[in-house]
Amino acid sequence: MQQISDVNGRIARIASHLNPPNPKLEGDAPAPGCLTRAHCRSKGGAPGFKVAILGAAGGIGQPLSMLMKINPLISVLHLYDVVNTPGVTADISHMDTGAVVRGFLGASQLEGALTGMDLVIIPAGVARKPGMTRDDLFNINAGIVKSLSEGVARFCPKALVNIISNPVNSTVPIAAEVFKKAGTYDPKRLLGVTKLDVVRANTFVAEVLGVDPRDVDVPVVGGHAGITILPLLSQVKPPSAFTPKEVEYLTDRIQNGGTEVVEAKAGAGSATLSMAFAAAKFAESCLRALRGDASIIECAYIDSQVTEIPYFASKVRLGRGGVEEVLPLGPLNDYERESLEKAKKELASSIEKGVAFVKK
Numbered sequence: 001m002q003q004i005s006d007v008n009g010r011i012a013r014i015a016s017h018l019n020p021p022n023p024k025l026e027g028d029a030p031a032p033g034c035l036t037r038a039h040c041r042s043k044g045g046a047p048g049f050k051v052a053i054l055g056a057a058g059g060i061g062q063p064l065s066m067l068m069k070i071n072p073l074i075s076v077l078h079l080y081d082v083v084n085t086p087g088v089t090a091d092i093s094h095m096d097t098g099a100v101v102r103g104f105l106g107a108s109q110l111e112g113a114l115t116g117m118d119l120v121i122i123p124a125g126v127a128r129k130p131g132m133t134r135d136d137l138f139n140i141n142a143g144i145v146k147s148l149s150e151g152v153a154r155f156c157p158k159a160l161v162n163i164i165s166n167p168v169n170s171t172v173p174i175a176a177e178v179f180k181k182a183g184t185y186d187p188k189r190l191l192g193v194t195k196l197d198v199v200r201a202n203t204f205v206a207e208v209l210g211v212d213p214r215d216v217d218v219p220v221v222g223g224h225a226g227i228t229i230l231p232l233l234s235q236v237k238p239p240s241a242f243t244p245k246e247v248e249y250l251t252d253r254i255q256n257g258g259t260e261v262v263e264a265k266a267g268a269g270s271a272t273l274s275m276a277f278a279a280a281k282f283a284e285s286c287l288r289a290l291r292g293d294a295s296i297i298e299c300a301y302i303d304s305q306v307t308e309i310p311y312f313a314s315k316v317r318l319g320r321g322g323v324e325e326v327l328p329l330g331p332l333n334d335y336e337r338e339s340l341e342k343a344k345k346e347l348a349s350s351i352e353k354g355v356a357f358v359k360k
């Protein structure tokens, strides 16, 4: 009898670490105190950052969760969504890497998902279908980003926030207005993720130059939609000259990379795998900066004074406090100056739309 009760106790202890709980292991026994190493690490026993992904069960959320689970900088990974997180969490939690994974389902579990987080990544919301613009997603995604940002303001106001949900040109101002209302706004800690534009630009430019994309660095400034995506081809590293035809081809391909994927997927969504890759790289930079690594430079869409437009993507230096320095745009050629003026007009109206949504 004693042996059976010991086994039951052990099973109950293991079950107490499963999220969602596994009814096969739980039985009727009450769960005694948690003693496993996973518990200690999730309480902050092991060094590492705590990261939450909101929208973790989606097309971006799932591969991004997997990439975050293999990031050694992360000790605790919270996966939140309004559907399917139990399955995604069970699946990812079986990977034998360091991070402890917990799943959270629905608004009543948002507090648990966010409390104590250092970095919150938000890919929640609907994706484009062929024929749609990113702005067509505003009606649904604005409300989703608003309510998730309210959660961040309440439960982890000091976290760094990476916004992926489209239209990024409007959703970042929406989050900012929510944080301002809550009295928690720190412009250095709110970043719109435009890394996919840089990843694409590096790839397409490398193809034209016939080099390895890992050796190419293309600054992409402005915003994250159509003509607001402005690759600065005059500043490509390694320094490279392009013919006017190449500039036209590359600018068009980079600005329409998202649409290229939406059309190829033919109704099954937009970029998810390359986006998860880009978001994971960007998150890694944020975490290395939080750790105190020097010289972390990324392009990001932020509260900015680099132009007269209140939010703008450009190269920034990241540090322990988030955005520590916004780098100047550098010398632009005539084509880039003209394109910048067009981008600014569209950006201004997308920003206004986001701000008005929260203020109404």
Ligand SMILES: NC(=O)c1ccc[n+]([C@@H]2O[C@H](COP(=O)([O-])OP(=O)(O)OC[C@H]3O[C@@H](n4cnc5c(N)ncnc54)[C@H](O)[C@@H]3O)[C@@H](O)[C@H]2O)c1
Residues within 6 Å of the ligand: 054, 055, 056, 057, 058, 059, 060, 061, 080, 081, 082, 083, 123, 124, 125, 126, 127, 128, 137, 141, 144, 148, 163, 164, 165, 166, 167, 168, 193, 194, 195, 196, 197, 224, 269, 270, 271, 272, 275
């Ligand atoms: N910034 C970028 O470069 C970039 C790139 C690709 C996609 N996106 C955008 O990212 C978003 C997500 O794309 P996807 O392909 O993963 O879409 P998806 O539909 O596959 O996944 C979205 C997930 O969000 C979840 N969700 C919806 N409402 C939620 C809420 N209130 N709280 C938590 N989760 C919620 C859904 O349940 C779903 O699992 C879209 O808006 C898309 O346009 C941005």
Ligand SMILES: O=C(O)C[C@H](O)C(=O)O
Residues within 6 Å of the ligand: 127, 128, 134, 166, 196, 257, 258, 259, 261, 262, 270, 271
């Ligand atoms: O194009 C989209 O709708 C998704 C994303 O913004 C992208 O650039 O791939």
